[in-house]
Amino acid sequence: MTDSTSQERFLQIGEAAERAQLTQRTLRYYEEKGLLAPPTRMEGGFRLYSPEDMERIERIRQLKELLGFSLAEIKEMLDAEDVRLQIRAGWRADADAAEKAEKLRRAREVTLHQIQLIDQKMAKMASMRDELAERIRKYDEWLLKHSEAAAANADAPQGEGTAAASS
Amino acid sequence: MTDSTSQERFLQIGEAAERAQLTQRTLRYYEEKGLLAPPTRMEGGFRLYSPEDMERIERIRQLKELLGFSLAEIKEMLDAEDVRLQIRAGWRADADAAEKAEKLRRAREVTLHQIQLIDQKMAKMASMRDELAERIRKYDEWLLKHSEAAAANADAPQGEGTAAASS
DNA sequence: TACCACATTGACGCGAACGTCAACGTTCAG
DNA sequence: CTGAACGTTGACGTTCGCGTCAATGTGGTA
Known part of the structure; x- marks a missing residue:
């Protein structure tokens, strides 16, 4: 490592990839495809990713995954x-x-569309979740019915609630 | 159409594909890959998809999309x-x-895992939604600030709530 | 100054998930 | 019993999203 003084602002591709949980190849590929603007470089030509670049990379992951x-x-x-x-x-x-206003409206429109899509997906996922929870209930029913033996239950899905976790 | 008397129970590949919003090729491909059990056939060899088959196909779409x-x-x-x-x-x-019980537990486990995944995704999507809504707010701010003209607002995203829609 | 980890640009490869013919058989309305 | 619409099985083609060399250059440490 070049320096261990807490936080550096610019990362070269290795660490950038690691933090973003992507491969170097993928980052270069995104750049090649115009998803990432050509990042700044060192004299030698090594890529240096700014925090903004990192944000954008994260955005891409979200939209994709x-x-x-x-x-x-x-x-x-x-x-x-x-x-x-x-x-x-x-x-x-x-x-x-x-022209500015036009671009802004475009951006707003796109963003709004993303939100709507999220809402649709979440609605579908919620109803799918319900179906699955129902199935779990049936499994448990059968398991209890067909097993006279006693077995402690570990984890069951409750009614509502969302779990959050990063990495 | 063979018959217009409301609902037929078995569909051949053409209508099946149309209803599922997939191509015939895709259905055959899924069968080829073992995702779909070989459906029943007519004497001539034409595939006939049962309602259960259709359900399964829908399941596949959900899990995929x-x-x-x-x-x-x-x-x-x-x-x-x-x-x-x-x-x-x-x-x-x-x-x-x-053996039955074991299989049931497997199934339960898999289903539970799907639920957990849904929860995770929904959590992330919710937070992403928040970010996007925040952006919309900023866009509107800028648009208002930089345009003296009056313009009625059409649709803005509210705080909470999910929209449901099928097709 | 030598070393070694890290980076660069090509270029080819690859699996997933179908698309797209081609040649041929089936159904069914007329 | 004929024709148009629909279906069947190969088999090869295509796009996406990277993986994987290979040959070469860079950069900081000893």
Whole structure:
């Protein structure tokens, strides 16, 4: 390691990949596909990922794993979203105000669409969860009925509640 | 159409695929991969899908699209689950009672695992939803700030609540 | 200055999940 | 009994999302 002084801000591809739980190949591939903007480099050419880059990478993972989008779809969304960065990075009253507003509306639309999709998925997942819980109940019924022996129950799914965990 | 008298019980591949929103190729592929048991056939060899088959097909879709499992994983789950059918279809006290119980426990375990996965996903999706809603708020802020003109708001995402819809 | 872990760019490979012919058989309405 | 619609089995093709070399360059430590 170059330095152990707590937190460094820029990561090279190795650590970046490790933290993001992806492979180096995958990161390069995302860059190649335009999902990630070419990150800054060291003189030698080594990639240096900024915290913003890391955020974006995490975003990609979420969109892919949670919502099941293809990389192409994700690219579109991120591109539309990028208006955010174009705003943060100073943008004065140089481009048409109308154009800005248009981009913002686009971004808003895309984001809203994602939310709606999440809602739909969550609804379906909830009802699927119910079905599964019902099945568990039936399994338990059968297991109790067909086994005279006594066995302590370990873990059963309760009615409502969500569990949160990172890694 | 062969018959328009309300509901037929068995569908051939064309209608089956249409109703399931899949292609015929996909159904055959699933069969080929062991995800679907070989359905009954007409004399000529045409596949006839029973309502149970259709249910199973729907199950596969859910596991794939909602939870993002691979077909191989889905096969495993369905195989484990199949104890359900083995029960429904008369099974007397011929096989070891112990063996039955073991299979049931397996099935229960698999199902429980699915539930846990759903819970995890839903938790993550909920937090992602929050982030997105926050972004929408910022977009609206900017849009209002940078546009003096008045514009009625159409649809904004509220705090909690899930929307349900089938097709 | 030498070393070694780490990185870079090609380029080819690969499994999953189907798409897409081609050649041929089946059903059924007319 | 004929024709159009529908289905069957191969078999090869395709896209996506990376994996896996190979040859070569970099960067910090000893």
